[in-house]
Each structure stands twice: as C-alpha cells, then as structure tokens.
Amino acid sequence: MDSKNDFFLAALTASIEAGRAILEVYDKSDYGVTSKEDSSPLTEADLISSKIINEHLTQTPFPIISEEVKTEKKSLRESWTTCWVVDPLDGTKEFIKRNGEFTVNIALCHDGIPISGVIYTPVTRELYYARVKDEVAFKTVLNENHEVTDGFFNERDHIQPSTIDRKKIRIVGSRSHMNEDTIDFMTGLKTKYDAVEIVSKGSSLKFCLVAEGKADIYPRFAPTMEWDTAAGHAICNAVGLKVISQDTNDELLYNKESMLNPYFLVTQ
Incomplete structure (x- = not known):
C-alpha cells in the first residue's frame, strides 16, 4: 500500500x-x-x-x-x-x-x-x-x-466492526450524564433488543469503539465541532460505517460555514 x-x-x-x-x-x-x-x-x-x-x-x-x-x-x-x-x-x-x-x-x-x-x-x-x-x-x-x-x-x-447481536446492542454513551434526546433514543432501542449495554469512552475514541467492534452504535445528540469528528468519521467510513447527520439524514459534511456539527449517529 x-x-x-x-x-x-x-x-x-x-x-x-x-x-x-x-x-x-x-x-x-x-x-x-x-x-x-x-x-x-x-x-x-x-x-x-x-x-x-x-x-x-x-x-x-x-x-x-x-x-x-x-x-x-x-x-x-x-x-x-x-x-x-x-x-x-x-x-x-x-x-x-x-x-x-x-x-x-x-x-x-x-x-x-x-x-x-x-x-x-x-x-x-x-x-x-x-x-x-x-x-x-x-x-x-x-x-x-x-x-x-x-x-x-x-x-x-x-x-473492523462487529456483527450486531439481535439480542443485545452496545451503545456508546456516558454512564452518568445523558441528555433527554439520548435517553429517548435508548428507550427506542430497548423495544428492539433484549438488552442495551452502555460503553463509555472519552474524546474521539468513541468512534474507535464502534470501528473496532467494541460497541455497535454511537448516537451523539450533543454539540461537537468539525475537528472533534472528522478523523473518527474517516476511520468509521473506511470500515463500512456511516456517520449520519440527524438534520439531513446524510453523511456529516466538513468545511461548512459553521464549524458546529448537527447531532449525528454512527451506525452500520
């Protein structure tokens, strides 16, 4: 290479x-x-x-x-x-x-x-x-x-990401601090899976957790900036994951007029 x-x-x-x-x-x-x-x-x-x-x-x-x-x-x-x-x-x-x-x-x-x-x-x-x-x-x-x-x-x-277990899903999040949007998202997952496990990590390592198969999904329903996400976004895309804007339902974009990202979801 x-x-x-x-x-x-x-x-x-x-x-x-x-x-x-x-x-x-x-x-x-x-x-x-x-x-x-x-x-x-x-x-x-x-x-x-x-x-x-x-x-x-x-x-x-x-x-x-x-x-x-x-x-x-x-x-x-x-x-x-x-x-x-x-x-x-x-x-x-x-x-x-x-x-x-x-x-x-x-x-x-x-x-x-x-x-x-x-x-x-x-x-x-x-x-x-x-x-x-x-x-x-x-x-x-x-x-x-x-x-x-x-x-x-x-x-x-x-x-590489893991294959999602239909009985349990591992979600990247905070064990102690979650906003209402994230809690609502997790509540929805609980209707589809027998168990929802929270996997916690700091910084851009949240992307890496999903990319290397240690978590299944990463909802980010709180403010981030472009420099917080671009590198992790690339790594996730390279292994077939999507980083989806919750505003447009398309991939996050960079070099925007505002450096502030919309809420997003990292998923397969």
Missing part, C-alpha cells in the same frame, strides 16, 4: 510527535490551564501539539482547519477543495482529569468528505488510521518510545 503520494505519512508522523510532546506536559504538575472565550479549557499541551502538527501539515499543499488556529471566513474557505481538519488535543477535560482518554485527531477532507483520518492516544500509544478509499482501517500499538516497530498497514492490525 503506497502512503507516500497522498500526504498520509505527514499526518501519521505529526500525530505521533504531537502525542509524545503532549505526554511531556502530562507528566508535569502544572498544565498551564487557561480558558478560551467559550470557557472551555486550554492547556500548554494543546498549544505545543498544535505547533508541531502545523509544522508538518504546512509543508503539504492543503490549508488547515484547526481548533487552536483562527478559522478563516467561509468566503475564503470556499476555494478549499481539500483541507486538513485538526484537533491537536481532543479531550482536554480528560487530559486535566488524568484519565488518559484524550487523543490527537488529524483528518484530510475533500469536497467536504473525510478521505483519511488519524487518531493517536498518547497514554496507551494506540494509533488508529485509515484512508477511506482503501476500505480498511488499522490500529497499531507503538513501543514505549512512540515508535512504529513493524511499519504501518500490517494486516494483523486491521480493525
């Missing part, structure tokens, strides 16, 4: 280097936590990761949409047929809580559709990645130095 001509290696390398730098901050006692205009937390790790990723991706021909870089107006982005969509540290709250469930997200989108995605989990050194056209996704575990010992794209690293 050739990964040199589509800039995929740039994303893989950037995610790993950013993840390594994030852990250097994670090991400190002070994360340098501040607040953004929307009151969401910002740490030294967010900024360092963003800088590293931008250094790699600015060497490609494609512009960047990133959580930590001011987004250009849609009138300027309309000519961006292909662009990166990046979250340098997805799950900053998880990072601050020190539960390890935070990631680096990098996706490449073409005409509003994710065509490749990379998600790196620095604490567990799990690297999820996929190019949608190849119709396969991978999970490679790096060594303690954050190095890929046997290369990318090994067949043994393939991941």
